[in-house]
Amino acid sequence: MKRRSMILISLILVLVGSSIPVQAAGRSTEIQQVNQQLKKQHFTGSVLIIRDGRTILQHSYGYANFMKLQPNTTASDYQLASTQKVLTAVLFMQLVQAGKVQLNAPLSRYYPQIAHSKQITLRQMLDMNSGLYSMTDAQTMLSDSQLIKFAAQHVKVKAIGQHNYEPVNYTLLTGIIERVTQQSYQTLVKQRIIRPLKLQHTGFMLADYQQEATTTVAYKAVNSFLPYLVHDHESKIALNRKLGTGNMYSTVTDLFRLEQAIQQNKLLKPASVATLFNATDGSYRGGLYNYRDFVVSHGVESSYEAGLAMSRDGYSGVILLSNRKTGVSLSQQARKLYQRLRL
Template sequence: MQKRTSFILGLLVGALLVGAAGTATYYGWVRPRHVNEMQVLKKNYAAENSSLRRRAKGLRKTATSAIPAPQNTNIDRLTPASEAALNKKLQAEQFIGTVLLVQHGQIILNKGYGYADAVTKRKNTAASLYQIGSVQKSITAVLIAQLIASGQAKYTDNLHLYYPQIPASDGITLRHMLNMASGLAYTAPAPKTVLTDNQLLAYVLQRVTFNPAKLGHRDYQPVNFTLLAGIVEQLTHQSYEQVVNQRIFAPLGLKANDAGFQWHMIEQPSETVSYGTKPNAGLYAQPVAQTLADMHSELGTGNIYATSNALYQIEKATVDGKLLSAAQVKTLRNSSNGVYGGGAYNFADYYVSHGVKNNQEVVFAMAKDGQTAAILMTNRASAYLQWEDWQKWYYRFAQNAATD
């Protein structure tokens, strides 16, 4: 019995040491190295080629010294009974992050749960920033729809007009790409060095493949939106980052502490540390870092961060006439029955989106009029296989929750 007890104690001590070692490695080496990468990249911007020079000129000034400290802006209008039901659900899912719920056009909950940074004991709040992952594709789709509305492109444009080197590009349209039905795929590993947009697109173009059997059939392939982002750059003669800043963030009054590109997130006081979901480990036992090369490789598909409210404002502005007209939205998102179209999964009266990047995850559902919404943003991705169930449960909860 004494030997068994000693063995169990040994296992527990060993697990604690492993967790502590992982955290120490992250804060003692990985994170400082990442911060240093950011500083070196900024110092070298002036020496980069023309694409990065254009980007540098268009960046918003986000010096940390000029950014106010984050404030706890949590909103909670739920009755005690509704609050208890929500907390029970979140606790069962071991959720850490921020939840935003909208009912009848009013935010009834915007609240943080768990830690943004477990080491410093900084909690998640309504102001916490998260990577939105593939939800960014809806932003890329809006940019394409804006360019079509201005007569600079058409849904029926063949990809050959922009990338003639892609096989069968004369039979692939922008509509095919927006609806993930182009037959294109890209499975090569992400670049290991930081590339400019032009360099990344060249890298992708050398490795993209085409399957004629999948042309016209839904097949989720992010490369479609990387190429669409490249088309945005071709038509505007600006970097994708500049276009998003000018056409999406600026009109909505969003600043760097609301939304931005991933390489700026570390400058923000409300950034969140990513945590892994290693079996039998604690919620915060496995901090995860991301390289600059990986961030830059997600052009148009997954390198934007936002608060829950900023993401809601962007998506609501899409459907209420600020970014696109109602007719333009209807044309863009031309699918139904939960089928992917125009950067989202569309149903009769609402649409959903889902993004995962660097162990951060977003589950998003919103009515087509923006009056009901449920947004879950987490810095410990855990809903990847259950996200469709999540969006249904939390959307229904937002519709029916009792409020004070």
């Protein structure tokens, strides 16, 4: 009976729409059209659009936790998934900048047991051109060192030099970061990124997420008329094994500040930023897809999805974070909005 009631409430709320007001600095027809577009496609999550340092749309849609009738807000937390990889790339580039690691060093310097590792460079791993891939995931809770050892033992190689998006590249890079610094990845992210940037609602899913007051629940997109019918639970084991690749969360505001800080040389020197993101044709470099005037990122884990597009100067951008993945790619949508709004 309770389930029937929740389904009925869900249907009614979807039909009548959200009562949360649009928090936009501008009321232009174009921005209103964007807002209506997101509603029409049943977007569930938060959006932040900034042009030249000025917020032109900041709004949330749907529910963070439908069972508690808790709506998403602009302070809601969402899993970042693969958008986290740029943080790993930044930590790695900080070591390059300090002369502790060389971009063109062979993988064999750190993992000689991996086949063909003498032919693979660390730069290729950052850009997903290493040929490394893995078909096996750890099925138990492991420590960082155990996860890295597991990855090195189960990695395979094919087509070195060709782009092939494989998270194992960043797992192994995380292993190098921890070995060189003698600190955990989590400690380094907090010390070198979160605290210096004063990010108040960014952290790790297993360690920090439940301490937040604005957490969200992920929902499977089974039916647009019953959007909150099925939860999408990600196990602790699954989260644990995404070391350096997708086990963090943030808000739209924190994520914008983070990406802005990277583009504005607050975490790396200008030369290091230019080297890390040295492409203009949309190629993957250092955790981002790089175009001439802007960069794009995308992440999907369980039913969380993140998409962003940001100008190279860090003053303009689109952030989309969702706790209900639909058939629309948020990275493509962020890029289209960025270009449509001429940010």
